[in-house]
Amino acid sequence: MNTHATTRIVGAPVPRKEGVDKLVGRACYVDDMEREGMWYGATVRSTIPRGLIRSIAFDRRIDWSEFTVVTAADIGGENIIQLIVADQPCLADGKVNHCEEPILLLAHPDRHKLREAIGGVKIEYDPLPPVFSIEESERQDQVVWGADNLLKSFLLEKGDVDSAWAGAAHIVEGEYRTGAQEHLYIENQGVIAEYSAEDGVTVWGSLQCPYYVFKALRGIFDLPEDKVRVVQTETGGAFGGKEDYPSVLACHAALLAKKSGHPVKMVYDRMEDLAATTKRHPARVRHRTALDKDGKLLAIEIHLDTDGGAYSTLSSTVLSRATLHSTGPYLCPNVRVRACSWATNHVPYGAFRGFGAPQAVFAMERHMDEIAAVTGMDPVDLRRKNFLHEGETNATEQLMREPIILDKLLDRALQECDYYSKRLQFARENTRNPVKRGMGIAAFYHGSGFTGSGEVYLNSLAGVDVTPEGKVRVLVSNTEFGQGTNTILTQIASEALGIEYSDVTMAAPDTDMVPNSGPTVASRTSMVVGRLIERACQQLISLLREQAGLGAKHTREEFLAACERYRAAHGELSSMCRYEAPPGIYWDDQKYRGEAYGAYAWAIYVAQVAVDTVTYSAEVEDFWAVQEVGRVLHPVLAAGQIEGGIAQGIGYALYEKVVLDGGRMTNNQMTNYIMPTAEDVPPIHVYFEQIPFRYGGFGAKGLGELPHDGPAPAILNAIRDATGVSFNSIPLLPEDLYAGLAASQPVEEPALP
Amino acid sequence: MNANGKARTDAHWPAIRFTVNGENRTVNVPPMKRLLDVLREDLHLTGTKEGCGEGECGSCSVRMNDELVNSCLVPVLQAANAEIQTVEGLALDGELNPLQEAFLQNGGAQCGICTPGMLMAAAQLLAHSPHPSEAEIREGLAGNLCRCTGFVRIFASVAAAVGAAESEPAKEPAMEQTHHAR
Numbered sequence: 001m002n003t004h005a006t007t008r009i010v011g012a013p014v015p016r017k018e019g020v021d022k023l024v025g026r027a028c029y030v031d032d033m034e035r036e037g038m039w040y041g042a043t044v045r046s047t048i049p050r051g052l053i054r055s056i057a058f059d060r061r062i063d064w065s066e067f068t069v070v071t072a073a074d075i076g077g078e079n080i081i082q083l084i085v086a087d088q089p090c091l092a093d094g095k096v097n098h099c100e101e102p103i104l105l106l107a108h109p110d111r112h113k114l115r116e117a118i119g120g121v122k123i124e125y126d127p128l129p130p131v132f133s134i135e136e137s138e139r140q141d142q143v144v145w146g147a148d149n150l151l152k153s154f155l156l157e158k159g160d161v162d163s164a165w166a167g168a169a170h171i172v173e174g175e176y177r178t179g180a181q182e183h184l185y186i187e188n189q190g191v192i193a194e195y196s197a198e199d200g201v202t203v204w205g206s207l208q209c210p211y212y213v214f215k216a217l218r219g220i221f222d223l224p225e226d227k228v229r230v231v232q233t234e235t236g237g238a239f240g241g242k243e244d245y246p247s248v249l250a251c252h253a254a255l256l257a258k259k260s261g262h263p264v265k266m267v268y269d270r271m272e273d274l275a276a277t278t279k280r281h282p283a284r285v286r287h288r289t290a291l292d293k294d295g296k297l298l299a300i301e302i303h304l305d306t307d308g309g310a311y312s313t314l315s316s317t318v319l320s321r322a323t324l325h326s327t328g329p330y331l332c333p334n335v336r337v338r339a340c341s342w343a344t345n346h347v348p349y350g351a352f353r354g355f356g357a358p359q360a361v362f363a364m365e366r367h368m369d370e371i372a373a374v375t376g377m378d379p380v381d382l383r384r385k386n387f388l389h390e391g392e393t394n395a396t397e398q399l400m401r402e403p404i405i406l407d408k409l410l411d412r413a414l415q416e417c418d419y420y421s422k423r424l425q426f427a428r429e430n431t432r433n434p435v436k437r438g439m440g441i442a443a444f445y446h447g448s449g450f451t452g453s454g455e456v457y458l459n460s461l462a463g464v465d466v467t468p469e470g471k472v473r474v475l476v477s478n479t480e481f482g483q484g485t486n487t488i489l490t491q492i493a494s495e496a497l498g499i500e501y502s503d504v505t506m507a508a509p510d511t512d513m514v515p516n517s518g519p520t521v522a523s524r525t526s527m528v529v530g531r532l533i534e535r536a537c538q539q540l541i542s543l544l545r546e547q548a549g550l551g552a553k554h555t556r557e558e559f560l561a562a563c564e565r566y567r568a569a570h571g572e573l574s575s576m577c578r579y580e581a582p583p584g585i586y587w588d589d590q591k592y593r594g595e596a597y598g599a600y601a602w603a604i605y606v607a608q609v610a611v612d613t614v615t616y617s618a619e620v621e622d623f624w625a626v627q628e629v630g631r632v633l634h635p636v637l638a639a640g641q642i643e644g645g646i647a648q649g650i651g652y653a654l655y656e657k658v659v660l661d662g663g664r665m666t667n668n669q670m671t672n673y674i675m676p677t678a679e680d681v682p683p684i685h686v687y688f689e690q691i692p693f694r695y696g697g698f699g700a701k702g703l704g705e706l707p708h709d710g711p712a713p714a715i716l717n718a719i720r721d722a723t724g725v726s727f728n729s730i731p732l733l734p735e736d737l738y739a740g741l742a743a744s745q746p747v748e749e750p751a752l753p
Numbered sequence: 754m755n756a757n758g759k760a761r762t763d764a765h766w767p768a769i770r771f772t773v774n775g776e777n778r779t780v781n782v783p784p785m786k787r788l789l790d791v792l793r794e795d796l797h798l799t800g801t802k803e804g805c806g807e808g809e810c811g812s813c814s815v816r817m818n819d820e821l822v823n824s825c826l827v828p829v830l831q832a833a834n835a836e837i838q839t840v841e842g843l844a845l846d847g848e849l850n851p852l853q854e855a856f857l858q859n860g861g862a863q864c865g866i867c868t869p870g871m872l873m874a875a876a877q878l879l880a881h882s883p884h885p886s887e888a889e890i891r892e893g894l895a896g897n898l899c900r901c902t903g904f905v906r907i908f909a910s911v912a913a914a915v916g917a918a919e920s921e922p923a924k925e926p927a928m929e930q931t932h933h934a935r
Contacts, residue, residue, distance in 0.1 A: 237863075639906075639926040646903055647904065648900070
């Protein structure tokens with residue numbers, strides 16, 4: 001079927017909007033920028049996980065008059081990074097709560113002088129006992145945050161879980177753990193800041209959310225809106241890592257700029273970036289599940305706990321998404337999820353693609369295969385028997401109003417990977433081959449946009465205007481960091497206006513130029529912001545029809561002529577739209593009940609894995625990803641998102657381990673924090689089924705985070721299929737495989753399909 | 754760069770000469786200064802990127818005397834009299850070269866930060882192996898990390914650059930429109 005049938009540009013593989021600049025080396029990342037008279041900044045950080053700062057001394061062999069030194073005492077506004085909860089200081093003042101916590105800032109015109117100077121700042125501490133695990137934190141061995149270490153908790157209840165156990169044919173329990181994960185964007189965090197009494201503070205930086213940084217700067221400097229400006233520079237990967245952390249770095253550079261009287265550049269090197277910035281929350285998820293004799297889910301009880309680190313950052317919202325994804329795309333009449341995020345003395349954890357869902361989905365989908373093993377069911381049949389359907393309700397009792405085609409996705413996946421033949425073949429070959437192969441499945445959904453009433457609170461504003469040169473500009477604060485924002489919003493605007501892709505440009509991502517259309521997170525850009533741009537364009541056409549003589553049907557030239565007529569008569573021409581919730585949306589923040597998300601993307605992923613029982617390496621040999629994400633706006637970009645997310649998910653499962661010792665990351669180098677390379681990534685087969693979503697931009701739902709949810713459980717399920725041994729923690733490194741395979745005789749031979 | 758097109762110099766240091774993208778360049782900088790910093794700071798060729806500073810990620814890859822090097826690991830002294838090619842030297846008279854064009858058409862670049870290094874690695878591969886197999890493409894790019902693409906579309910881009918006659922065009926994902934009564 002031709003998906004381009006009704007659109008010219010949406011759905012077509014147009015060239016990436018900023019692609020040429022990136023390919024000729026012209027794209028300007030923050031470290032490529034210089035400002036007149038620019039100095040360089042650096043951070044003096046805590047070397048202990050928790051304690052009181054007793055003294056700060058400066059080595060007399062260094063001429064400190066050359067440096068600008070900033071401490072908490074230099075902060076004019078409130079010493080807090082404004083985000084959700086006001087708990088994280090911009091600079092430690094008297095006490096530290098994690099290793100690498102920023103204490104003092106230095107600036108100098110020669111960046112090579114900074115390293116020695118950092119070593120010349122001698123800080124003495126009175127150490128306090130730290131907390132390094134969920135278990136220590138929940139036991140309250142030490143209270144390191146608030147009254148009880150509890151950063152946030154949620155309770156989600158549906159039906160009557162307690163009454164369900166008695167009538168169950170099977171009760172299956174399991175505990176699953178996921179580790180921290182580093183974003184490993186190839187461009188480290190960086191900003192340049194300037195300050196003047198007249199203009200206030202200006203920050204250019206590698207970041208996802210200009211208005212988050214804007215809010216943080218206003219708080220630190222106590223400045224009005226017109227004295228703060230944030231400009232996103234070309235951003236070399238983000239994945240959530242540049243959602244919250246850039247606010248910290250921007251405040252630091254701006255404090256140095258104000259005190260030194262110079263523009264200040266701060267760009268972390270890799271070791272500092274890995275050691276000091278946020279990572280994915282580690283999680284422990286406990287499942288208890290009741291089933292009837294036919295394998296239908298009767299009750300799901302989940303205790304989901306995350307390590308939030310020393311400050312709350314985004315832990316509450318990450319926990320929310322984890323909670324809402326924890327029961328998977330299944331129908332279950334009785335559900336209870338208790339979710340807690342615990343403070344520890346680790347570097348604060350933060351946003352990372354999937355935002356809690358990968359942790360929750362790993363546990364649920366790994367647990368489904370454990371249920372299959374206990375009940376003797378085929379993992380495919382067990383899932384199929386329990387899939388959600390249109391007209392049913394999920395765990396928050398959200399009525400599924402849109403079509404759900406999980407059965408079709410599953411059929412497609414099984415067919416494309418030749419699932420049953422392969423399982424038979426592998427079961428036959430594995431008995432005589434030291435390399436054991438297996439197939440593993442994950443079924444999952446991912447909610448698009450902010451949770452619950454989040455989009456209503458965001459109240460996003462976005463639109464288009466027409467420049468005197470006759471160019472249409474898209475006005476959004478949503479940023480490009482590789483995922484394709486520039487391209488898809490330009491496609492949407494040019495499609496909706498009936499003009500060419502090349503007629504539309506993106507306004508600079510600069511808070512002086514663009515409205516707050518919300519953060520670039522939560523798989524919301526295509527669906528939510530895309531829809532705002534589509535509506536703004538429809539509104540612009542209506543305006544031109546009413547006031548500039550544009551006909552009922554128009555050519556590109558007629559549209560541009562009408563714009564010119566309007567501009568001649570009225571001056572500026574623009575069209576802005578504010579978010580409106582789809583009708584019938586209900587969400588109860590207290591009971592966690594109602595429409596958790598405006599829409600869901602659905603997927604079935606299958607991994608083929610080979611486990612070498614001599615070397616204990618596990619390799620993903622082949623991967624199939626079948627998904628329904630609404631309308632696909634750009635086939636190449638969409639597939640690129642899926643493939644890239646799967647590669648990160650493979651790393652999450654098998655390679656990427658953040659080694660923590662005494663609260664410090666000890667493998668903070670690319671040499672020993674290992675991500676998949678060109679030789680590790682398997683062939684990835686991507687298939688889209690399309691059901692346009694009526695409230696998304698040209699029918700789109702979110703897809704950016706979805707692909708990170710499924711690979712880890714699919715891979716570990718495949719390893720169970722291959723070896724008969726259950727592994728319930730990730731990352732699963734060769735030493736873990738060795739320990740597991742050596743310790744346990746296979747619990748059973750892999751079941752033949 | 755100053756008005757007469759010469760790089761900023763520091764008279765204390767002996768001159769080091771090499772060519773970059775076919776142009777003669779002379780720098781007077783500390784001999785142990787990283788080639789990466791000389792390119793970016795002294796010659797203002799900022800297309801070459803730093804990702805890790807320890808030779809792991811390949812973002813700073815340039816071609817030097819027909820070898821692919823991590824410019825973060827090369828003291829500029831080692832580049833004396835060398836022929837160096839950076840990403841800025843790939844385009845031909847302002848037009849994308851076939852490799853760049855293939856990356857543009859096949860989704861080989863997402864955030865773009867690894868792209869200059871990836872292009873240099875691919876150019877090096879094709880210079881020595883004009884018709885690489887998929888295994889050779891994987892091996893040729895194994896020293897360059899990309900966190901966005903999962904490499905799939907980079908492989909496809911390199912294969913496409915080899916030419917439609919010798920390689921399969923990059924596959925678009927399979928798409929189906931599913932119709933539902935409303």
